Amino acid sequence: MRDEEKPAIRSLPLFREVSTQTFEGLMAVSYSQAFPPQLDLFTQGERADFLHILVEGSVALHADWNGREAVMAMVRPVSSFILAACIRDVRYLMSARTLERSRILMLPAVDLRAAIRREPELAAAVMSELASGYRGMVRQAKNLKLRTARERVAAWLLGHAHRQGGVNGFTLPVEKRDLASYLGMTPESLSRALSGLKTQGIALDGARVIITDRERLAAVAGYDPLIDEVGDDI
Amino acid sequence: MRDEEKPAIRSLPLFREVSTQTFEGLMAVSYSQAFPPQLDLFTQGERADFLHILVEGSVALHADWNGREAVMAMVRPVSSFILAACIRDVRYLMSARTLERSRILMLPAVDLRAAIRREPELAAAVMSELASGYRGMVRQAKNLKLRTARERVAAWLLGHAHRQGGVNGFTLPVEKRDLASYLGMTPESLSRALSGLKTQGIALDGARVIITDRERLAAVAGYDPLIDEVGDDI
DNA sequence: CGATTCCTTGACTAAGTTCAAACGGAGTGG
DNA sequence: CCACTCCGTTTGAACTTAGTCAAGGAATCG
Numbered sequence: 103m104r105d106e107e108k109p110a111i112r113s114l115p116l117f118r119e120v121s122t123q124t125f126e127g128l129m130a131v132s133y134s135q136a137f138p139p140q141l142d143l144f145t146q147g148e149r150a151d152f153l154h155i156l157v158e159g160s161v162a163l164h165a166d167w168n169g170r171e172a173v174m175a176m177v178r179p180v181s182s183f184i185l186a187a188c189i190r191d192v193r194y195l196m197s198a199r200t201l202e203r204s205r206i207l208m209l210p211a212v213d214l215r216a217a218i219r220r221e222p223e224l225a226a227a228v229m230s231e232l233a234s235g236y237r238g239m240v241r242q243a244k245n246l247k248l249r250t251a252r253e254r255v256a257a258w259l260l261g262h263a264h265r266q267g268g269v270n271g272f273t274l275p276v277e278k279r280d281l282a283s284y285l286g287m288t289p290e291s292l293s294r295a296l297s298g299l300k301t302q303g304i305a306l307d308g309a310r311v312i313i314t315d316r317e318r319l320a321a322v323a324g325y326d327p328l329i330d331e332v333g334d335d336i
Numbered sequence: 337m338r339d340e341e342k343p344a345i346r347s348l349p350l351f352r353e354v355s356t357q358t359f360e361g362l363m364a365v366s367y368s369q370a371f372p373p374q375l376d377l378f379t380q381g382e383r384a385d386f387l388h389i390l391v392e393g394s395v396a397l398h399a400d401w402n403g404r405e406a407v408m409a410m411v412r413p414v415s416s417f418i419l420a421a422c423i424r425d426v427r428y429l430m431s432a433r434t435l436e437r438s439r440i441l442m443l444p445a446v447d448l449r450a451a452i453r454r455e456p457e458l459a460a461a462v463m464s465e466l467a468s469g470y471r472g473m474v475r476q477a478k479n480l481k482l483r484t485a486r487e488r489v490a491a492w493l494l495g496h497a498h499r500q501g502g503v504n505g506f507t508l509p510v511e512k513r514d515l516a517s518y519l520g521m522t523p524e525s526l527s528r529a530l531s532g533l534k535t536q537g538i539a540l541d542g543a544r545v546i547i548t549d550r551e552r553l554a555a556v557a558g559y560d561p562l563i564d565e566v567g568d569d570i
Numbered sequence: 571c572g573a574t575t576c577c578t579t580g581a582c583t584a585a586g587t588t589c590a591a592a593c594g595g596a597g598t599g600g
Numbered sequence: 601c602c603a604c605t606c607c608g609t610t611t612g613a614a615c616t617t618a619g620t621c622a623a624g625g626a627a628t629c630g
Contacts, residue, residue, distance in 0.1 A: 146562055165478045168558045172481035174474065186467040186474075195474045195562055218463075225459045229452075232466035233420035239473035240408065240420075240429045244399045246480045247406035247520045251586070278609070286481045291586055293610055308595085308609090324402045328380055328429055485618065512577070525618055527578055542577090542627080 104134060107157050110180045111207065114155070116231055119223045128217055132209040143198040143206070150187035150194050152208040156180065159204025162280055163196040173283040174242075176201075176276060185231055188214055201276055244329050251287045255295040256323035258285060259304060261330045263313055271312040278309070338368060341391045344414045345441065348389070350465055353457045362451055366443040377432040377440070384421035384428050386442040390414065393438025396514055397430040407517040408476075410435075410510060419465055422448055435510055478563050485521045489529040490557035492519060493538060495564045497547055505546040512543070 108129065111117060117125055134157065137143065143154065146165060154161075156179050163175040163183060174196050177183050187194050188211035218225045245254055258281070266272050274281060282292035296306060302322045303315030313319055323330075342363065345351060351359055368391065371377065377388065380399060388395075390413050397409040397417060408430050411417050421428050422445035452459045479488055492515070500506050508515060516526035530540060536556045537549030547553055557564075 165474075165482060165562075167478065167482040167560055167563065170482050172478065174477060174481070186470045189463055189467045190471070192471075193562070195471055195478070219456075219460075222453075222456060222459065225456065225463060226453075229423055229459060229463050229466060232463060232470055233423045236420045236466055236470040236473060237424070237426075237429055239470060239477060240399075243408060243473060243477050243480065244401065244406065244429070246477065247408070248399060248401040248404050288587060289609070290588080290611085294586090297610085326401055328399075328427070329401065522619055523577070524579085524620080528618090531578085 107134060107205070107207065110157065111155060114180060114182065115234075116182055116185075116227050117224075119227055120221060121223065124217050124221050124224060128209055128213060131213045132207050134205060134207045136203065136205045137200045139200055139202050139204075141200045143200065144194055145197045146194050148194055150184060150190075150192060151211055153182055153185060153188045153211055153214050154198065155182045155207040155209065157205040157207055159206075160201040160276065161198055161204060161206075162201055162276070162284075163198050164283070165196050171283065172286065173280055176280070176284055178275070182231070185228065186235065189218075189228065189232070191215070201280065238332065241329050241332065246286050248329075249324070251285070251291050252295045252298060253323055254285045254287075255292060256299060256302070256319050257325060257330055259299075259311060259313065260316070260319055260323055260325055261332065265332070270314075270316070271310065274309040274311065341368060341439070341441065344391065345389060348414060348416065349468075350416055350419075350461050351458075353461055354455060355457070358451050358455050358458060362443055362447060365447045366441050368439060368441045370437065370439045371434045373434055373436050373438075375434045377434065378428055379431045380428050382428055384418060384424075384426060385445055387416055387419060387422045387445055387448050388432065389416045389441040389443065391439040391441055393440075394435040394510065395432055395438060395440075396435055396510070396518075397432050398517070399430050405517065406520065407514055410514070410518055412509070416465070419462065420469065423452075423462065423466070425449070435514065472566065475563050475566065480520050482563075483558070485519070485525050486529045486532060487557055488519045488521075489526060490533060490536070490553050491559060491564055493533075493545060493547065494550070494553055494557055494559055495566065498564075499566070504548075504550070505544065508543040508545065 111129070112125060137159075143161070156177050158179050160179075161177040161183065162173050163177065164171055164173045175183070183198065184194060184196070191211065218228055245257070249257065262275075263269055263272060278292055279289040282289045285292065287295070296304075299319070299322065300306060303313060303318035305312040305314050345363070346359060371393075377395065390411050392413050394413075395411040395417065396407050397411065398405055398407045409417070417432065418428060418430070425445065452462055479491070483491065496509075497503055497506060512526055513523040516523045519526065521529070530538075533553070533556065534540060537547060537551070537553035539546040539548050
């Protein structure tokens with residue numbers, strides 16, 4: 103793996119409190135690899151052999167069933183994914199594919215599990231990470247069950263603007279069809295939902311979105327910290 | 337707390353591997369209480385002060401937003417709930433209410449966190465439990481995103497029959513409207529979906545369901561271990 | 571019993587999907 | 601440099617699914 107990647111990985115919630123010895127040990131058995139866009143990293147149902155850490159690029163976790171597909175999560179650097187399957191030593195429930203060219207660190211699940219057994223600080227971090235991931239999924243399920251498609255779109259726009267540092271304008275970080283799938287709708291529905299929101303506080307230009315009336319958009323979205331505040335758990 | 341409850345709690349995945357000393361310590365600071373049906377135990381947004389363990393009865397975890405409500409999970413004995421919020425010392429994302437008269441053990445989150453710090457076996461069990469909960473939520477999100485209402489109903493029926501020990505007939509363990517909400521639909525839709533399934537391998541008599549043609553029902557449901565096999569993680 | 575609560579059914583409405591076609595931008599090759 | 605192609609997006613129209621509203625029925629519980 104590259105040395106310039108290390109500091110970013112070291113500062114992940116997962117490794118921040120871990121001893122240097124353990125961290126270096128884990129890095130020594132991991133390997134980093136670059137993947138082209140649209141490449142399948144693994145497929146649901148396979149055994150979880152590696153904890154993946156996205157260092158650069160972007161990755162979609164998706165699920166397939168009966169010929170249908172849904173994007174379950176969109177991963178951005180630097181963060182790990184599919185920790186739960188690695189911990190339990192079971193099969194992936196989701197597949198992963200790169201959206202852009204991506205650099206990924208692959209950490210053997212066996213070594214991770216061994217390190218956890220040795221180092222309580224790592225165990226604590228994993229626990230915290232899993233709890234956070236669990237709550238993220240609860241939020242997603244709430245979003246799906248309680249909101250309409252249009253409301254989900256409005257909420258996502260607000261949430262993304264917020265995560266970008268409270269900006270008003272941004273360009274969509276992924277293709278619209280992937281976003282649509284993530285939000286549980288078809289690309290056509292997303293397109294129409296976005297059009298419909300043009301009178302509700304946003305302006306559109308291709309993949310560029312500008313929030314012109316935050317209050318109004320928030321009213322449509324029914325913005326709620328217990329669904330949308332993904333960041334520092336309240 | 338009552339002594340006759342202890343063995344069941346002791347054999348929970350969470351406490352099975354824990355030292356007797358720690359276990360007894362935790363039990364000593366916990367208290368068990370009986371609640372009437374339809375009682376709110378806590379409300380989303382409140383601080384998570386107690387890990388709850390359902391000893392007897394049944395509990396629904398639900399989420400509310402903008403005047404709408406959705407049942408997110410149905411808890412049956414003996415199992416713990418809202419572990420993630422306790423671990424992270426944050427607010428509940430869901431509310432809880434009893435469905436029947438229930439006996440619940442309440443374990444102060446502070447003591448739980450302290451015990452975890454002291455005992456690696458407990459930390460490991462918590463980790464495993466959280467990972468399992470996370471995967472459960474992923475399954476639920478997949479279910480919601482990929483399946484139609486009718487397919488979810490069919491899959492739930494099969495899953496429930498399977499969890500009951502592979503029986504063919506059973507009576508619904510909760511009221512239909514709660515089941516409907518859990519499955520992300522209205523009571524009317526559930527009613528119609530069940531009627532529609534009468535030609536697809538089930539027979540109905542009020543709350544009693546008999547699976548007459550498992551194959552056929554499984555075909556409608558598109559039964560998939562990566563969504564439906566809730567039990568021992570594959 | 572009578573009252574309440576839950577479930578079912580029917581008719582209607584709204585939301586979202588599907589299919590098809592047109593549009594538009596990015597990259598390619600003549 | 602322009603035409604061409606490819607692919608994602610947009611738009612329109614028909615259709616399907618699920619939700620809403622309202623009324624009737626069935627079961628339950630004081």
